[in-house]
Amino acid sequence: MKAQKGQVRVITGNAAAAYGAMLCRPDVATSYPITPMSEVAEQLSTFRADGLVDTEMVEVEGENSAMNVVVAATLAGGRAFTATSSWGLVFMYDAVQHASGFRAPVVMAIANRETPGILAVSGGQQDIISTRDTGWIQIIVEDCQEILDSVIMAFRLAEDYDIQLPVMVNYDGFYLSYLAMPVEIPQREDVDQFLAPLKQQPERPKLIPGEPLGCGTHGIDVGFVELRYKHCMAMERALEKVDEIDREFGEYFGRSYGGQIEEYRTEDAEIILLTSGGTTGTARTVVDAKRDEGVKVGLVKLRLFRPFPRQRLVEALKGKKAIGVIDRSVGFGWNCGPMYMELRALTPEIGIIPMLSYIDGLANLDITIPHIERVVDEVYAAAQGKPYQEVTWIPLEE
């Protein structure tokens, strides 16, 4: 069975996130505005005011409350959505960890933005890097259509009986949050249909007023360890589940994104670029141009950051001659990009080959076509056995 064709409209990434959430009919949504995601909150409120959803929009005094409200809503059995960015994510940091500890299937859209300093009103992925070990599932997307589609898929994933974990859908602040492009908006009934399998599953435990029930990582001693272990196992199950949901989405709606990772022209590639987010789109154009020049380069888009797609990456990268990773954030204490650092952990499986780390696009700086061309050239030279620099901070070398 196929979904009907949806209406195509020019909308921003923020609006796409709001449309995705609205189509899933959340029982509760709350969002405290912050640049560059305020539009998500505005759009959701507009949908509510226009009667497109009967979501209860809870007005909160800050992000910390925003997260606590949606956690409580999901624990009471509801579907809940929120969105934030940068300092907003920092301000809810304790509640973010409650969410995953409670196994609360919250879906949160994040327009990624730098965090340090009051003037850091600029894009970057440092905000999610700071939450990578909070036990959330983290998806990073490339464009506005993928934002909308991924929010829908995130509800299927978060609320799955075998998973029951909160999911972040990340998109570049500014470069994607404000990007306006044609987006196909699925029909309501089709989204209902896509989410319907959740109703066939056993009902998840829920808090009911007056009926005492403990939930969350509250055990002591070994009890706590067991809950942690179960949380980790749910993360492991999420890997295959992400691929499965993506395939099903593709069969039904006609769009799919590779699940955990997407490989682009990797099959006969000698060298690989690893990117995430909007940069992947730009990198595709560079890969095509370099291919025309005869350079056998391929691209891997890291779509899932937590859990880390270990097996899929090894399959994609084994036998390649060199890899370049572009990070839009910093791995403090390692002097390299965090995604690069994680990839390095797969060296025993991939093999000892040159791996080059590139830090670019911090503070809203643009990851330009010449920057990516340079990365391809250097990775190619490294593959030929030429000496290379392991870590390059591109903006400092311009």
Added chain:
Amino acid sequence: MKEIRFHGRGGQGAVLASRMLSTAFMAEGKFVASFPMFGFERRGAPVVAFTRIDDKPIREKTQIYNPDCLVVIDPSLMKLPTLFSGLKPEGILILNSPKPLKSQPNDNLKIGGVVSATKIAVDEIGRDIPNTCILGAFAAATGWLDLQSILSCLGNYLSGDILQRNLRSAERGYREVEVVRW
């Protein structure tokens, strides 16, 4: 691919103009992408916005460095030393100004379209929001799309009396733009 760079100030509608233009081109069957670049949302602060138009899907997510066309919504920004940076040969300038261009402001410019958009906007809309007038002028000076596509897309963003006023503003931009060729 055609690349357009907008230069305006917060409150003049540069961001919305770039989106409206994308919507208008989409109605003509093109692939489009546009986004602005600014930090804090502040009235009066310089704003840059980028619009790409192509016959195939647009994958680049970068800013625009080699525009085919510059749209300058605030005349004071003509003093920006970097305004014409990277402009392609045969470039086009759409300028909101009460005064005609005295000389060719950049060697790569082929077409200059000047319209007194602030005056028209104040006449028609009652406020200095010259963006829709500029879009009318854009259609006339570039010839890249029909005025009708611009007018039809405005209904996606505006309604009622304010829509009617903006339609008049865009039409006047189309009719009153003075086009110079070098």
